[in-house]
Amino acid sequence: MDYLDALEAHSIYILREAYNRLGKLGMLWSIGKDSTVMLWLAKKAFFGHCPFPLVHVDTTFKIPSMISYRDKTAAELGLDLIVHVNREAIEAGLGPESGRLKCCAALKTEALQQVVRLHAFEGLIVGVRRDEEGSRSKERVFSERNAHDEWDYAHQAPEFWDQFKTEFPKGHHIRVHPLLQWTEIDIWRYIGREKIPVIDLYFSRDGERYRSLGCLPCTGRIQSSAATVEEIIAELEHTTVSERAGRAQDREDAYAMQKLRKAGYM
Amino acid sequence: MGARERFLKLVLVGHVDHGKSSVIGRLLYDTGSLPQGAVDKVRRIAVETGKRFEFAYLLDAFEEEQKQGITIDTTRLRFHTAKRGYVIIDAPGHKEFLKNMISGAADADAAFLVVDAARGVEEQSRRHASMLSLLGIRQVCVIANKMDLVDYAEDAYLKVKEDMEAFLETLGLRSGACIPLSALEGVNVLGGSDKLPWYGGRSLIETLDALPGAPDFEQSVLRLPVQDVYKFDTRRIIAGRLESGLLRVGDLVAVYPGGRRTRVASMPLWPDEGKTEAVAGESIGITVADEFFNRRGEVIGHASDPPPVTRVFRASLFWMGKRPLIRGRDYKLKIATQAVPVRVRDILRVVDAARIDAVSAGAAHTGAVHAGAAHIGAVHAGAARPETGVNDAAGVEMNDVAEVIIAAREPLALDLFSVCRATGRFVLVDGYDVAGGGIVTGIESEADGFCFFVRGEMKVSCDLFEEYFYSLDEQAVNKRSARAAVYAVGNLIPLKGESFSYPEFFDIVSLPDDAAIRIRSGRVAEILPLAAYGYEGLPLVNGRGFALRVRSSEDWRRCLGDYSPNAGEDADFAAKWLDFSAYRSIPFTKGNWEI
Structure with missing residues (x-):
């Protein structure tokens, strides 16, 4: 086994644990590369099936081609897809001009809480990676959220030997993180090896490409000529710019992501 | 680095103030493994909080951590030398965060124990060393850090080396190397230094590259713990991770604890097909020739090399629970994919790792640690906090290590840890939380308390x-x-x-x-x-x-x-x-x- 095999085997093990040990499950699918790899891993884990619904938290401000790609792919693969929008917040006029953190809190964090309640999910599978951003490096693979979706990162039980958190009070839910140990370059190497289709926003056009996908007003493109998976891998092998450099909410202040995540952000 | 290579997993442990995070920060920096964003972020935080830029900050992402000056949790960081790739698991040293150290260290191929050369070996250094031994980590090296504080004096280095080696020996561990280092000044990280003319050994990076790779579990006994049984379509697929050994289509296998025999009919795969062989570490699915009832927790092996089936076993365990482990109380035991109610039937010995310090060094304390597990029937009234090497205690306190007899309510298929790691180590769940972990050291007869x-x-x-x-x-x-x-x-x-x-x-x-x-x-x-x-x-x-x-x-x-x-x-x-x-x-x- 090489190291991609080892990462794949571990992620499959985690997905199978979630399916066996937790009640109702949902898997976040953001249309991005990470959750697309996660969907692929789920189909490997369950031999061509995905035995739980996918959830997309739609802020209505996403890059438009993400939405058309989402709907096309869902139809092609016959996915059980739940799209959730925080309608109250949208109707109240919330948007990027309300302030970035406020907007993220309402249209992503709060919307996520709503969809967890609405479907009574006991497990939510999320494609975050430890290397993406500092606060995510503190995550457990099975990470408990209390009845208010809060993350008590200072008092997490130990997690070792792949014995995950499967005991918790009613009303709490578990965020399951099958990709926690992957890095950005692992994701691209795996996409290349498995020939997993991904949205074309990642590939260079007119000297620019998206490295991380999000909402149109808050996500910037990077200067890049990488137009294929192989070229992206080559670019990442030499870059010293961080992946989320184009994501505006991270730069609001030094602890922005930590504050968002403590309150339930993905 | 090619995709075919495997990373060696390293853990750095040691006392909270002995400079682990600085060593890690320096390793990453000197090997050119830091993304620009990380350094920028730390510089920004340093400016915001009015502190001097330090390598340790690279690992601190949280406000609370920086306020307290301690790392809360485990991080995983990769770096490469010319020879191979490494993953560092940063294991925090603060006493209350032992559970985080365990979370990080449990997975490691090799461990580095960081000791402040000016302060010498302290309680946490010993405690962490004894945890490493219980976690089954056999490759341990010592880093004598902060050599700049002792003017690079050889006697300070020798004191750390001798103290730590003597202690490791009592645990049955052998130090692979003891490396004098200054993370602050970057001395002896990559190559040798003229500040250490008396030192003829390897630098930190040279030591790393000389470590043998991860062990090969493919040569061992076959163990496939059943994780789940799927029937999404016409196939009935038994899913699990092959923890040890080699499995081929056509193999005659037996399913424990029952021991019923059958043959592997196929290894389904998606999107490809035609898999005929699996090796240790793979998450696989199999179909079998005889469709009898299978369930999670069973262990598939070869009938020629079966796992012992027992309800009672002897174990070494470490306890991290807020309330003490109490003899006779109910816990849930999880071992591979099995989960059963258990009780600790006997506590043979409690070793408070920190107190080993209080016992005089050398033969005397070796004697205490290895004192026979004589099981004395009577418990003294009001037996308070267990002392070093106490026999037959009634409880095990947080951060203590103990030798116990565990009785399960149902028969378990397990292994001695020395035979198979994955089926020879377990956790105990108290209420909602994992509160302890341990390794199986012996199979006992079945008299139990149920x-x-x-x-x-x-x-x-x-x-x-x-x-x-x-x-x-x-x-x-x-x-x-x-x-x-x-x-x-x-x-x-x-x-x-x-x-x-x-x-x-x-x-x-x-x-x-x-x-x-x-x-x-x-x-x-x-x-x-x-x-x-x-x-x-x-x-x-x-x-x-x-x-x-x-x-x-x-x-x-x-x-x-x-x-x-x-x-x-x-x-x-x-x-x-x-x-x-x-x-x-x-x-x-x-x-x-x-x-």
């Missing part, structure tokens, strides 16, 4: 005869297990104990075991599945002797409706339906921990 009702194949666990006491010395309620017994139809049961008194006519309904027992004139009259049970108006108790607040058939129906097998008799259910004091009381007792 009571059962038995009819043919049916086996219903019974805790009706446990005694509860309020200990005036401990100011806590303790529980004493009943003597092991098996009750069959026609047997008399004990109706009265020191803390319970049951009527002559009543029914026991065990929702977790899906069974009911009718007691008539103090005898077992009937043992039957819940599905065949009808409420007859007699008092009901659960499997622990707590009365159920059921007065009518309608109550009984609602009670059944409120019970969810997943949640068990949880707090909501208990508050609504259980009445502790109907047949039980909690008499006072004077500080006797006898359980």
Whole structure:
């Protein structure tokens, strides 16, 4: 086994644990590369099936081609897809001009809480990676959220030997993180090896490409000529710019992501 | 680095102030492994908080951490040398965060123990070293850090080296190297330094590159713990991770603990097909020739090399729970994919790793650690905090290490840790949290402390005869297990104990075991599945002797409706339906921990 095999085997093990040990499950699918790899891993884990619904938290401000790609792919693969929008917040006029953190809190964090309640999910599978951003490096693979979706990162039980958190009070839910140990370059190497289709926003056009996908007003493109998976891998092998450099909410202040995540952000 | 290479997993442990994070920061920096964003972010935080830029900050992402000056949790960072790739698991050193150190260190191929050369070996250095030994990590090296603080003096280095090597030896560990280092000044990280003219050994990076790779589990015994059984389509697929050994289509295998034999018919795969062989570490699926009932927790092996099947085993464990581990109390044990209720039947020895320091060095404390596990029957009244090497203690405190005998309610297929890591190590769950972990060191005979009702194949666990006491010395309620017994139809049961008194006519309904027992004139009259049970108006108790607040058939129906097998008799259910004091009381007792 090489190291991609080892990462794949571990992620499959985690997905199978979630399916066996937790009640109702949902898997976040953001249309991005990470959750697309996660969907692929789920189909490997369950031999061509995905035995739980996918959830997309739609802020209505996403890059438009993400939405058309989402709907096309869902139809092609016959996915059980739940799209959730925080309608109250949208109707109240919330948007990027309300302030970035406020907007993220309402249209992503709060919307996520709503969809967890609405479907009574006991497990939510999320494609975050430890290397993406500092606060995510503190995550457990099975990470408990209390009845208010809060993350008590200072008092997490130990997690070792792949014995995950499967005991918790009613009303709490578990965020399951099958990709926690992957890095950005692992994701691209795996996409290349498995020939997993991904949205074309990642590939260079007119000297620019998206490295991380999000909402149109808050996500910037990077200067890049990488137009294929192989070229992206080559670019990442030499870059010293961080992946989320184009994501505006991270730069609001030094602890922005930590504050968002403590309150339930993905 | 090519995708075919595997990373070597490293953990750095040691006292909170001895500079682990600085060593890691320096390693990343010197090997050119830091993304620009990370350094920028740390510089920004340093400016915002008015502190000097330090390498340790690279690992601190949290506001709270930086306020307290300690790292809260585990991070995983990769770096590469010319030879290969590494993943560093940063294991925080603060005493209260031992659980985080365990979370990180449990997975490592090799460990580096960081010791401040100016301060020497301290309590946490020893505690962490003893944890490494329990976690089964055999490759340990020592780093004598902060050599700049002792002017790079050889005697400070030799003191750390000798103290640590002597201690490691008591744990059965051998130090692979002891490296003098200054993370602050970057001395002896990449290559040698003229500041250390007396040192002829390898630098940190050279030491890393000289370590042997991850062990090869493919040569070992076959162990495939069953994780789940799927029937998404016409195939019935047994899923699991091959933890050890090699498996091929056509292999004759046996499924433990039962031991039924069958043949591997196929290895389904998606999107490809035609897989015929799997190696250790792969998450696979198999179909078998004989379609008998399989379930999670079973272990598939070759009949020529079966795992021992037992309910009682000896183990070394470390405890991290907020409340102490108590002999006789119920815990959930998880070992590979098996999860069963267990009790710690005996605590043979408690070793407070920190206190080993208090015992004089050399032969004397080696003697204490290796003192025979003589099992002395009597427990001294009011036995307080276990001392180093205490025999037959009643409890194990947070951060202690102990040798114990564990009794499970059901037979387990397991291994000695020395034979197979994955099926030889376990965690104990107390309430909602993993509170301890350990490794299997011996298989014991099956005398244990459980009571059962038995009819043919049916086996219903019974805790009706446990005694509860309020200990005036401990100011806590303790529980004493009943003597092991098996009750069959026609047997008399004990109706009265020191803390319970049951009527002559009543029914026991065990929702977790899906069974009911009718007691008539103090005898077992009937043992039957819940599905065949009808409420007859007699008092009901659960499997622990707590009365159920059921007065009518309608109550009984609602009670059944409120019970969810997943949640068990949880707090909501208990508050609504259980009445502790109907047949039980909690008499006072004077500080006797006898359980």
